[in-house]
Amino acid sequence: MRHLSVPKSITEVWLSSLRSHGWLVDGAGITAEGEMRLLPLTESAPPEGDDVWQGHAVLEREALTRGPSHWAERLPSDVPADLMDALPSSYEIMGDVLLVKLETPLKSVAVDIATAMLAHLPNVRVVCEDHGVHGTFRVRHLEVLAGRDGATSTQTSVREFGLTYRVDPAKVYYSARLGNERRRSAAVLAEHASALGRPLVVFDPYAGVGPNLGLPVTEGHAAWVVAGDLNPDAMPLLQQNLEHLVDRARSSVEVTLHGGDGRAWREHAPFLGAADAVFVNLPHDAASHLADLVPLLADDAVMLGWSIADRDTEADLNAQVRDVLEAAGRRVVSLHVEAVKGYSTTLVMHRLVVRSTTGS
Ligand SMILES: C[S@@+](CC[C@H](N)C(=O)[O-])C[C@H]1O[C@@H](n2cnc3c(N)ncnc32)[C@H](O)[C@@H]1O
Known part of the structure; x- marks a missing residue:
């Protein structure tokens, strides 16, 4: 590429002159050669010896390209x-x-x-x-x-809170944007484990690749984890991820994989009344699944759920959850429903945390 060779002290003058004529190559750098600076010239710039160069040399040099930035x-x-x-x-x-x-x-x-x-x-x-x-x-x-x-x-791997998950966005749901929700859920489980004075039995029937379980398992708040998903493609990834989590856990954790419809878990006798914590991570349908999940709850248990519903309907969801639990003979100890993020112009994702007991 041709370059105009000018003394360093008058570089700016020549740069502005070349720019104004459209003779400066965009994206090519200025080369230093001793006290001289070589300015890259476009094809349309006049040839060596033209009066316009005022006696400065035009030299052939390799272009100093910066490479595309986008x-x-x-x-x-x-x-x-x-x-x-x-x-x-x-x-x-x-x-x-x-x-x-x-x-x-x-x-x-x-x-x-x-x-x-x-x-x-x-x-x-x-x-x-x-x-x-x-x-x-x-x-x-x-x-x-x-x-x-x-x-x-x-299929690929993602990292969240220092843990690795195998994911396949073409086959199984995973959203990196919900990391903060998962951190908050882990804090609820830690608090419940502390209240019960022992690590928890945690059920995650809508587990996907298992990101809700990462912190509870590795931080030692889970003793037995039961996880599954209706999507058969989720199961091998979930299994692989749980093995990784168990390897990283502070204390021993038993893992059971149980696929299929979350509503059918109640048909499995060993699960009845067993769960200290149940994730209901099915935002489009959570409300209609709750009643089938209640039989899984232990005497003192928390449910953590997400539900997509119209804006400003927290009170309705609150009443609905209370009704389902009370109809099943449980006492609601605490119930929090909170809008966490907009889903569309009219819909909002709500977060639900409810602790209930069998006592009256
Ligand atoms: C919103 S995703 C949540 C996945 C995971 N918990 C996460 O946070 O990444 C809901 C999951 O529920 C699964 N699912 C849908 N209907 C189900 C059902 N009836 N029973 C069990 N799993 C179901 C879907 O395949 C999906 O993986």
């Missing part, structure tokens, strides 16, 4: 301008899998986008288009657009 700079130059304007401004990275939502007009350049992202982000192995969450299992419909060295698997 993945979009790595797209092929023939991507139409209207599509460049519609490029996604955000994406999510889960382990080494990148998930991106694309506007419909971008379909024709989806693979170019994925290839540019792979080239720009060395820690990403697979780029997928995210078509949103579907069905009872709340799984994202993912389309693999490009993979490093031909990789196509969406």
